[in-house]
Amino acid sequence: MNLKKKLIAIPLSVSLLLPAGVPLAFAADHDHGGPASMEVSNPATDLRAALDSILSEHAYLAVVTMQKGIDGAKDFDAAAAQLSENTDELSAAVASVYGEDAGNQFKEIWSSHIGYFVDYVTATANKDEDGRKKALADLDGYRVTQADFLDKATDSRLKAADLEEGLKMHVDQLIWAFDNYVAGDYDKAYSSLYESMHHMFGTGKGLSWAITDQFPEKFDNHTVDTPAADLREALNNQFSAHAALAIITMQKGIDGAPDFETAAATLNQNTEDLTASVESVYGAEGAKQFNEIWNSHIGYFVDYVTATAKKDADGQKKAMADLDAYRVTQAAFLDTATEGRLKAADLEEGLKGHVDQLLMAFDNYVAGDYDATYDNIHEAYSHMFGVGTALSGAIVDQYPDKFTSAMPADMPKTGLGGMSDGPDYTVLWIVASLIFALGAGTVLMRRKTVKEQ
């Protein structure tokens, strides 16, 4: 296949990068409290966010699917199907930039690595060490093929050697998360899950950077690399990981799974990370308040799970009422903190979406409707990218000085002309003055010497 030909032949359409299957609140206007500035949301940063969302959800779904596979869990098929849908989304995004053929080729390569992970899980279940080694060797081969594809597609903006390193990290994180899950070392398993989602934001930045550098006019010459875009993606990462971890924690909770405590602890770690982000903008007092309010809603989700486990309908209703009250408090906090840039009414609406998605994902899981569960999970995960976008938009608008580029506007003056041809009268004048000054000094010194004699 001639990739280069494709690059010229297929015009990129940004709208194609946000197909109907991606219900993301990337556009500048959304339901979290008003428009984000161009600095935060523009064609380039929206592409970055879209890729971050798809790639990091891939990591999450891959880890979850491997767990469900080794457990022989009833929702394994639905988890695997969602992972496959995620591959379709990513391939569609690739096709929208590099053409249908490239999209198909990408899909084949990308799907192969998911297949090798499945092989690894199957071999582990069969206690087949040779099978595991074969799967790892296949993953090594995959890295080379995938890196080569992206190197060629991006005209070497992404270099195969760097890509192979990045892909190795992705593969290692997933294998490490799985091996430790199987070994019962859940701390390592969940910290690797958390890190694997975070890692994909680096991949998303790299890929979106390469694409926007390659087709600058398709992105109104915007760059993905600004302090505002970095804030947006840092918050997107933390908020989406919250949704992902909350869902897995609720599932593990109702299942009475041995890794429930660790999943919950990782969710708490995420709360601490979010709190640190809030503190960096709104200070210690603001962060303390945020932490209390945010923790309260996690507590109400736990109440809901506990009530469900006990088949306690009143307890469920109480938890839902508490979550309604939480929405009001959380919305008021963010309205005040952003000085009205995010409106409480809009925030309450957005938070209702978040709460409903998590409860539906959980209810459907309990009811055994796993296809619906994973649709809810996808929606809940993607929703959080709207939250990160809205909050970063407000913060950047509120504190523009904190988000100015450190980049210089002009090149340095790295020459003073001393080696240039022709006389430099400035230099001559300085030298002449110096000589005159020294001469004068000499005369004075002589006079002094004479006087002293």
Place this chain on the structure above:
Amino acid sequence: MKNLFVKTILFVLSIVLLTACASNTENPKASIADEPKKPVDVSQPETEVEQVVEDAIVTSIPAPSAEGLTLTDNRVGIQPTRIEIPALHVDAVIEEVGRLENGQMGVPQNPDHVGWFSPGVKPGSQGSAVMAGHVDSLTGPAVFYKLVTLEIGDEIIVHGDDEALTFIVTKKEEYPRQNAPVDKIFGFTYTSTLNLITCTGVFDRKAKTHDNRLVIYTELKKP
């Protein structure tokens, strides 16, 4: 008196080029060497999640080992203190420079030093680290006088406090001073790059600067 005079002039006009060469060390990567405390449990797929993880030693599947795995991005870069360019016999102290009021990248105070743009990224981390050095002083050649003679494949060694990184020249470009692609020179890259800047072309006495800028693009050498 004549001696003092000559010495003074020599002092004023002197240019010291340090030409020592030092050895290059690779960037060591931190390794994660946690040993699992629990025995491995490998079960056939079960329908009940609770039954899955029990302590049972199975010899056919080894315990998880982080050996050879890269689990986090360790590319934090180094705080540069010295730069060596063996091909030019340059070994210079690094000064931190920033952005001037007029938006220009700052320059080192000493024409024999190299200025690292410290608001940007550190050498070895992801993105473009940028350093600038004078081509000449008021009176003679400066640290990057011969930068223009660097060739693709030449090595640049940047020293930090305890480690050194080697970069390889990949491209040489000359731009009109007011028309250089600043965004590209200072902007994000997926790989770790180091870009060296100096002046070139004709010295414009009115503008008190050379009319062109030379940029040497380099990339981090992989271990």
